[in-house]
Amino acid sequence: MRIEEQIIRRCRQRDRDAQRALVDKLGPWLFAICKRYLKDDDTAKDALQNTFVSIFKNIDKAQFHTDEEFLGWCHKIAINSALQIIRKEKRYRENIHNKSLDMPILNDRYAYPEDIPIQQLEKTYVYQRVTQLPYPYRQVFCLYAIDGYSHKEIAHQLNMNINTVRCVYHRAKEKLKRMLHTYYHNRRQISQSS
Secondary structure, three states: OOOOHHHHHHHHOOOHHHHHHHHHHHHHHHHHHHHHHOOOHHHHHHHHHHHHHHHHHHOOOOOOOOHHHHHHHHHHHHHHHHHHHHHHHHHHHHHHHHHHHHOOOOOOOOOOHHHOOHHHHHHHHHHHHHHHOOOOHHHHHHHHHHOOOOHHHHHHHHOOOHHHHHHHHHHHHHHHHHHHHHHHHHHHHHHHHO
């Protein structure tokens, strides 16, 4: 993809026509990048808008000498915009879920805690244990095991060495296994004594 130097220069001068031309030229490509990370078109469009806002806000500060450098810079902004939306959504979901965990699990169907189906109780218990993992165990575990990021991507996102990420993930799994083992061991003893 070729971007004329004149368009970039005019964008640095806040020329609206040049900005429109850049949006027309890069929009479909950057949208495809955002869409790779986000579930739906509307969210990807939000990320795309954030991408162009950031590009136009910072274009006069950025240093690039070739089209490839400029395109690489735009690509990175698009990815960061998409990941920023993911992080915001994740914090929102986490906040909502944590608030729901503060509420009693009981509803009209279950008069006593022991009447709650074991699957519902276990799922809640496992989630609570994951949220109890300390930093950075929780973040690395969630990014890898739940969100599907690679160790390399996690290392980049959390600004850690890739070997440290692998070690932290292993330790997080071990901590979680110990917590769950204790829970299931205690449940087994209770059910055997009944």
